[in-house]
Amino acid sequence: MAGSRHRFFTPLIDENPVTLQILGICSALAVTTSMTTALTMSAALTAVLMAASGLISALRNHMPKSIRLILQITIIASLVIITDLVLQAYAFDISKRLSIFVSLVVTNCLVLGRAETFAMHNPPGPSILDGLGNALGYSLILMIVGFVRELLGRGTLFGFTVLPSVEDGGWFQPLGVMLLAPSAFVILGLLIWAIRAWRPAQVEANEYPLTARAEG
Amino acid sequence: MPGLNPVALWRQLLALPNESRGKTLAMAFLVAAVCSLMVSMAAVVLQPQIDANKAAERQAKLDAMIAELPELAGVLAGAGADTLQTVIVDLKTGTETGELFDGFDMAEVAADPETSTELSDDQDIAGIGRRPDYAEIHVLKAGGKLELVILPVYAAGYQSTIRAFLALRGDLNTVAGLVVTEQGETPGLGANVATPAWQALWPGKKLADENGVLRLTVVRGRGTTEFEVDGITGATRTSTAVSDMIAFWTGPNGYAKLLDALRAGEL
Amino acid sequence: MSELFLRAIFADNLVLSYFLGLCTYLAISKRLDTALGLAAAMIVVQTLTVPINYLIQRYLLLEGAWAWAGLPDVDLTFLKLIAFIGVIAAAVQILEMTLDRYVPALYRALGIYLPLITVNCAILGGSLFMAERQYDFGESVVFGLGSGIGWALAIALLAAIRERLRYADVPEGLRGLGITFVVTGLISMGFTAFSSVALP
Numbered sequence: 001m002a003g004s005r006h007r008f009f010t011p012l013i014d015e016n017p018v019t020l021q022i023l024g025i026c027s028a029l030a031v032t033t034s035m036t037t038a039l040t041m042s043a044a045l046t047a048v049l050m051a052a053s054g055l056i057s058a059l060r061n062h063m064p065k066s067i068r069l070i071l072q073i074t075i076i077a078s079l080v081i082i083t084d085l086v087l088q089a090y091a092f093d094i095s096k097r098l099s100i101f102v103s104l105v106v107t108n109c110l111v112l113g114r115a116e117t118f119a120m121h122n123p124p125g126p127s128i129l130d131g132l133g134n135a136l137g138y139s140l141i142l143m144i145v146g147f148v149r150e151l152l153g154r155g156t157l158f159g160f161t162v163l164p165s166v167e168d169g170g171w172f173q174p175l176g177v178m179l180l181a182p183s184a185f186v187i188l189g190l191l192i193w194a195i196r197a198w199r200p201a202q203v204e205a206n207e208y209p210l211t212a213r214a215e216g
Numbered sequence: 217m218p219g220l221n222p223v224a225l226w227r228q229l230l231a232l233p234n235e236s237r238g239k240t241l242a243m244a245f246l247v248a249a250v251c252s253l254m255v256s257m258a259a260v261v262l263q264p265q266i267d268a269n270k271a272a273e274r275q276a277k278l279d280a281m282i283a284e285l286p287e288l289a290g291v292l293a294g295a296g297a298d299t300l301q302t303v304i305v306d307l308k309t310g311t312e313t314g315e316l317f318d319g320f321d322m323a324e325v326a327a328d329p330e331t332s333t334e335l336s337d338d339q340d341i342a343g344i345g346r347r348p349d350y351a352e353i354h355v356l357k358a359g360g361k362l363e364l365v366i367l368p369v370y371a372a373g374y375q376s377t378i379r380a381f382l383a384l385r386g387d388l389n390t391v392a393g394l395v396v397t398e399q400g401e402t403p404g405l406g407a408n409v410a411t412p413a414w415q416a417l418w419p420g421k422k423l424a425d426e427n428g429v430l431r432l433t434v435v436r437g438r439g440t441t442e443f444e445v446d447g448i449t450g451a452t453r454t455s456t457a458v459s460d461m462i463a464f465w466t467g468p469n470g471y472a473k474l475l476d477a478l479r480a481g482e483l
Numbered sequence: 484m485s486e487l488f489l490r491a492i493f494a495d496n497l498v499l500s501y502f503l504g505l506c507t508y509l510a511i512s513k514r515l516d517t518a519l520g521l522a523a524a525m526i527v528v529q530t531l532t533v534p535i536n537y538l539i540q541r542y543l544l545l546e547g548a549w550a551w552a553g554l555p556d557v558d559l560t561f562l563k564l565i566a567f568i569g570v571i572a573a574a575v576q577i578l579e580m581t582l583d584r585y586v587p588a589l590y591r592a593l594g595i596y597l598p599l600i601t602v603n604c605a606i607l608g609g610s611l612f613m614a615e616r617q618y619d620f621g622e623s624v625v626f627g628l629g630s631g632i633g634w635a636l637a638i639a640l641l642a643a644i645r646e647r648l649r650y651a652d653v654p655e656g657l658r659g660l661g662i663t664f665v666v667t668g669l670i671s672m673g674f675t676a677f678s679s680v681a682l683p
Contacts, residue, residue: 022509022660029502059247062230064240070572071247077565078251082258085561089262092269100611103564107604109506181500182672189657189664196656204659259561 007130011137013199017110018141019192020202024110029145029184030101035158038146040094042139044087044102046132048079049111053131055079057119072115073106080105110138145187153178301355308333308349310473311482320352322368335469342464343372343457353474362386362478367471371461374453376400378409378461384423388475391432394418394462406454417445423466430466434459484625491629493677497605498637499670501612504605508638509663511599518642522635524596529609529634532574533627536567536610537620567610575601605634640670 017023024045031041055075056063063071084102087095095102105111114134119127150156155163155172164170177183196202232239304313304320325331326348333347356364363386370379379398384391396410408414422442424430431443434455439446447455464470497503504525511521542548544566546558579597582590600606609630613623644666653662 019660022506025502025505025509029505059243062234062239062243064234064236064243066235067240067244071243073568073572074247074251074565077568078255081255081561081564084564085258085262085266088269089265092266092273100608100615103611104503104604104608106564106568107602107607109602112602177672180672180675181502182668182675184502185664185668185671189661189668192661192664193654193656196661200655203655206658255561255565 004126004129007126008133011130011133012140013137013195014202016137016141016195017113017134018138019188019195023113024108024138025188029181029188031098032142032146032149032184033153033179034150034156035143035146037094037097038142039139039158040087040091041098041101042135042142044083044098045105045108045110045138046135048076048083048105049114049135050128050131051079052076052111053114053119053127054124056115057122057124057127060120060122063120068120072112076111076115077106110134141188141191144191145184148187149178149183153183301357302352303355304350304352305474306349307347307351307471307474310471310475310477313350320350322348322351322370325350339469340464341460341467342370343460344370344377344464347469351471353471355478362388364392365475365478367465369461369465369470370398371457371464373399373401373409373457374406374451378454378457380458380461382462382465384475388479389423391418391421391423401451401454405448406451408448408451409454409458414446414448421445423462430463432459432462432466434462484621487622488625488629491626492633492636493674495630496633496637496671496674497608497630498634499667499674501608503608504603504634507599507603507605508634508641508667509660511596512638512642512645512663515639515642515646518638520592521596521599522638524593524600525603525605525638526628526631526635527593528571528575528578528597528600528606529631530624530627531578532571532606533609533613533630534620534624535574536570537613537618537623539566539570540614541620563614564611567607571606571610572601605630637670637674641667644670 011017014020018025031037052072052075056072059071080103083105084095087098087102114131118130122130147157150158151162152175155161155165155170155174161168163172165172165174229239229242232242305311306313326344326346329346331349333349335345335347351368353368354366355362356366364383365388366381366383368379369382370377372378376399378396378401380394380396382391383393383395394415396415399407399410401407401409417439420442421432421444423432425443433444434447435444436447436452436455466472466475494500498505498508507521512518540563544559544563546556546560548559549555549557575597579590582593609627612630613626618626641663645663648662648666657665
């Protein structure tokens with residue numbers, strides 16, 4: 001039991017796929033202008049990652065090495081198409097705002113990465129759990145970035161006004177820059193800094209240490 | 217012959233070494249088949265819902281447009297529960313084409329020589345060069361009776377192309393509203409055509425008199441009759457352009473045939 | 484056309500405005516020379532795959548594409564994603580083999596980057612944007628070339644800056660990934676300025 005709990009919790013902070021392993025950030029940032037899109041994207045990724053991990057793990061003993069990658073990509077792509085169709089059918093407005101980013105889950109390194117490194121070597125149960133853990137770690141980052149961007153950029157959360165803006169007679173002046181791309185990079189950079197300040201084990205080694213120059 | 221039993225065949229397949237050619241082919245085929253089955257099923261099951269969403273979106277855009285029309289929201293509410301229909305009409309014959317295509321773009325239709333008609337200089341009072349042969353109009357009926365027609369119109373203004381919706385009441389002679397949706401006229405002067413204050417002058421005006429002569433114009437200064445709309449001070453050319461726009465589109469090269477067909481109860 | 488081209492490079496830069504291809508962008512930008520190799524491979528592949536995918540979409544997937552075969556109602560749009568990925572993987576593979584056969588010098592320079600590109604979201608993203616924005620064939624060529632150049636420009640900039648960063652005394656926790664994100668944010672901020680530039 002301790003093993004599975006470990007498997008579930010470590011990807012949340014200690015081995016977060018986004019901040020530590022640089023996996024799956026491509027799609028992670030574009031959808032963080034609001035909490036709603038970030039949450040929908042998280043749910044879509046969680047569903048795909050769990051299903052893909054489970055399916056690939058179930059087939060792991062019968063996958064010929066030579067066509068392993070293409071089989072994995074086919075399975076993932078099918079799951080993504082289905083997820084995309086479900087979103088279009090039941091959450092049409094949001095799926096329009098997510099634009100191509102749901103489809104891009106296919107090339108999300110996180111899904112393929114977990115399939116290749118974990119699901120191919122473990123039975124379905126732990127693989128699904130591993131998928132869930134990693135998906136939640138990814139979702140956590142998405143939600144934090146989405147929270148900061150929507151709150152400071154619009155003064156709202158999930159579309160509900162939290163900080164009344166000047167235009168509506170309140171006091172809050174929305175920071176338009178938060179809704180633009182650069183802010184996402186900077187927020188994520190600062191978030192990584194915060195996590196590493198908390199967990200110093202994640203700090204990267206200094207490849208080029210500064211040393212005092214020898215006299216003479 | 218144990219090979220004919222499907223279960224035995226399956227076991228045999230699973231027992232094959234992973235790297236053998238037979239198993240590679242079989243796995244590739246099986247995964248492809250299962251995945252395509254899943255995707256196709258999802259597509260077939262969900263497509264009606266997706267189509268319904270797209271239709272709802274089209275309707276919502278229309279509703280947003282209606283909401284901008286002054287006092288039309290009231291007309292719509294009072295007109296019964298019937299919703300607005302979108303119809304593509306052929307301007308040459310004044311009839312419905314029966315087709316409804318997504319993303320109908322009037323400017324595109326007007327630019328394509330195959331779907332538009334060249335106008336001679338004296339026909340082209342609105343300065344648009346070519347007239348599209350098709351237009352997307354909206355019709356509101358309540359209890360089978362025509363309540364409202366919304367016609368897209370456009371003309372060359374002073375500095376830009378002015379695009380608007382002209383809404384007519386069921387008698388097809390009373391203006392229900394004019395909404396300018398696109399213009400790039402002089403800010404503060406001609407651009408006032410897009411203000412609610414100016415557009416509020418339009419409802420209730422009449423297109424033609426009892427003899428059927430088209431008379432609605434934008435005049436200089438103050439309008440006095442039900443055929444005259446106040447001009448915009450300092451923007452004579454823009455005012456004239458709007459006047460010409462109405463004259464062209466309600467005239468024989470515009471929607472005249474369609475209006476005749478509607479009067480005759482067609483569509 | 485020139486407007487589309489310039490927009491694809493600057494204002495609508497795939498990586499700096501749409502976050503596409505970030506994984507490779509961050510991983511392969513430590514040194515300028517490797518970054519330039521990847522950048523060149525990226526331009527080639529993007530310029531090839533976007534128009535090819537346009538043709539696939541236009542003549543095989545869209546509703547009515549099968550009209551010549553007497554199947555006017557067939558709409559295979561939902562297979563778009565899987566078709567695009569297949570095309571990209573195949574195009575990269577063929578390009579790799581062609582280069583190996585005819586231009587071995589170039590193959591040695593670009594070879595190791597080509598497989599990386601197959602799983603790069605910028606390539607797939609470029610094709611998906613082409614489909615979503617309904618470009619025609621000419622536009623898809625221009626868009627492919629422009630977005631490839633834009634991506635290449637971004638990674639070259641970042642790699643050059645990161646080479647300099649070695650001499651900077653970055654706070655511990657920010658070192659590596661953290662500072663790279665902040666720098667990317669600043670580059671991206673510079674590029675947003677292009678979106679307000681009126682193009683000819």
